[in-house]
Amino acid sequence: MGSLVLVLILGSLTVVTLARLRRRGARTRPVDAPARLLAWAVGLLPADRADWGQAMVGELEQVRQRPKRWRFAAGCLAATLLLPARRAGAGPLVIGLVVAAATAGAALVAYGLLRYPAIIAGRGTWAALIAFAAVVAGLALLAVVLVRQGAPGGLALLGGLGTAGVWLLFGYAAVTYAPTRPALSWLLLALPLAPLAVGAAATRRGRTGAAGRRAALLSAVVAGLVLFLALAGVALLTAGGPYDAGQLRDFPGSGFPDMATYAVSDNLGTAMSLLLLASTVTATLGCASATVAAWFRRAPAPTA
Amino acid sequence: MKRNRSPSPQVVRVMHALAAEPSRWRYGYDLGAEVDLKSGSLYPILVRLADRGLLEATWEPGPPGKPARHLYRLTAAGLDQVAQLATEAVAQRPPVPHRRWKEA
Numbered sequence: 001m002g003s004l005v006l007v008l009i010l011g012s013l014t015v016v017t018l019a020r021l022r023r024r025g026a027r028t029r030p031v032d033a034p035a036r037l038l039a040w041a042v043g044l045l046p047a048d049r050a051d052w053g054q055a056m057v058g059e060l061e062q063v064r065q066r067p068k069r070w071r072f073a074a075g076c077l078a079a080t081l082l083l084p085a086r087r088a089g090a091g092p093l094v095i096g097l098v099v100a101a102a103t104a105g106a107a108l109v110a111y112g113l114l115r116y117p118a119i120i121a122g123r124g125t126w127a128a129l130i131a132f133a134a135v136v137a138g139l140a141l142l143a144v145v146l147v148r149q150g151a152p153g154g155l156a157l158l159g160g161l162g163t164a165g166v167w168l169l170f171g172y173a174a175v176t177y178a179p180t181r182p183a184l185s186w187l188l189l190a191l192p193l194a195p196l197a198v199g200a201a202a203t204r205r206g207r208t209g210a211a212g213r214r215a216a217l218l219s220a221v222v223a224g225l226v227l228f229l230a231l232a233g234v235a236l237l238t239a240g241g242p243y244d245a246g247q248l249r250d251f252p253g254s255g256f257p258d259m260a261t262y263a264v265s266d267n268l269g270t271a272m273s274l275l276l277l278a279s280t281v282t283a284t285l286g287c288a289s290a291t292v293a294a295w296f297r298r299a300p301a302p303t304a
Numbered sequence: 305m306k307r308n309r310s311p312s313p314q315v316v317r318v319m320h321a322l323a324a325e326p327s328r329w330r331y332g333y334d335l336g337a338e339v340d341l342k343s344g345s346l347y348p349i350l351v352r353l354a355d356r357g358l359l360e361a362t363w364e365p366g367p368p369g370k371p372a373r374h375l376y377r378l379t380a381a382g383l384d385q386v387a388q389l390a391t392e393a394v395a396q397r398p399p400v401p402h403r404r405w406k407e408a
Contacts (some may be wrong), residue, residue, distance in 0.1 A: 019404075049351070052347060052350075052351055052374075053372075054372070054374070055332060055347075055361075055373075055374030056332075056347065056371040057371050058366065058371040058372055059331065059332045059333040059343075059373065059374070060375070061366070061370055061371055061373075062331070071342065071343075072333070072342075073342030074344070075342040075343030076343045076344065076347075077344075078344035079343060079344045079345075079346075079347040079348050082344075082348055083347070083348060085398065273366070
C-alpha cells in the first residue's frame with residue numbers, strides 16, 4: 001500500500017513537471033531530436049522570454065546539417081538556462097534557497113548513512129534512497145521551472161514557510177500534548193489555511209488561476225523541503241530520541257543492531273514520507289484554492 | 305545604482321557586425337556565423353542588448369507550417385553606443401612615439 005502511494009505521488013510529480021516543461025515548447029511540432037531538445041529547452045524559459053525561444057525555434061528550422069542542428073540546439077539549451085527573467089523579483093532567491101535546501105537534505109541523509117551505516121542493510125533502504133533522490137531532484141527542478149514561468153517567489157516562500165511551520169507545530173503538539181485533543185483539532189484545522197491562502201492570494205495578484213497554481217506548487221515545494229530538513233535534522237541531532245512506545249516495541253524484531261540506528265532510520269523514513277505528503281497536500285489544496293478563486297473572478301457580478 | 309561596465313569583446317563584435325549595415329535586418333543564425341559565436345553565447349547577448357534598448361527586433365512570417373524568424377538591427381541608441389565605443393578605442397590607443405631628428 002505504501003509503495004503504491006509512493007508510486008502515485010512520484011508519478012504525479014513527474015507528470016506535473018513534464019507538463020510544465022512541454023506547455024510552451026509545443027507551438028510547432030518538432031521534427032527531429034535537436035528540434036525536440038530545443039522545444040523542451042524553450043519550455044524552460046521565463047514567460048517574458050518566450051518570444052526569444054520562438055526566435056531560436058525559427059532559426060533552427062533554417063539549419064540543414066544534422067551536426068550543426070545539434071550544436072545550435074545545445075547552445076540554445078545553454079542560453080535558455082542562463083537567461084534571467086526580465087522581472088526577476090524574489091525568484092532567484094527562492095531558487096537559491098530551494099536548491100540549497102535540497103542539497104542540505106541530501107547531505108543530511110548522507111551523514112545519517114555514514115553515522116549509522118547499518119541503516120543501509122535495512123529492508124527497502126535502497127528503494128527509499130532512490131525515491132528520495134528522485135523526489136528532491138524533481139522538486140528542485142519544478143521550483144526552477146515555476147520561478148522561470150513567473151511564480152511569485154516572495155509569496156510562495158512565505159506560504160511555504162507558514163505551511164511548514166503549522167505542520168511542525170502540529171507535530172510537536174501531537175507528540176507533547178497528545179491527551180489534549182481539542183487543541184490538536186484546532187491545529188489540524190489550521191493546516192490547510194496557509195496553502196489555501198497562498199492559492200487565493202496569488203490568483204488575486206496574478207489575475208489568473210494559472211498564476212495561483214504556480215504559486216501554490218512553489219509553496220508546496222518550499223513547505224516539503226523545510227519540513228524534511230527540520231525532521232531529519234532533529235532525528236540526527238537527537239539520535240532518534242526520545243523513542244516512542246511503538247519504536248521500543250518494534251525494535252527487537254527490526255534487525256537493527258542498536259536502538260539509535262533503528263530510531264534514526266525510522267525517523268528519516270518518516271521525514272521522507274512527510275516530504276511527499278506535505279508537498280502533495282499543500283499543492284493540492286493550493287491549486288484547488290487558486291482554481292476556485294479564478295472561477296469567482298470570472299463569474300459575472302450580479303446586476304441590479 | 306546602475307553598473308556601467310564596458311562591453312565584452314563578443315558584445316562589441318556583435319554590435320560592430322550589426323552597425324556595418326545599420327538599416328539591414330539580420331537573422332540570428334547568420335549573425336552568429338558572421339561573428340563566430342555559438343547560439344549559447346549569441347542569444348544572451350542579443351537579449352541583453354534588447355533589454356537595454358540598443359537592439360530592435362521584428363518577426364518575418366515563415367511559409368505555411370514553418371515558424372516565423374526573428375530579425376535584428378541596432379536602434380539609434382545602439383548606433384550611438386557603437387560610435388562611443390569607437391571613440392573610446394581611439395582615446396585608449398597608446399600614442400605613437402615621435403622620433404627625434406638625430407635618431408632618424
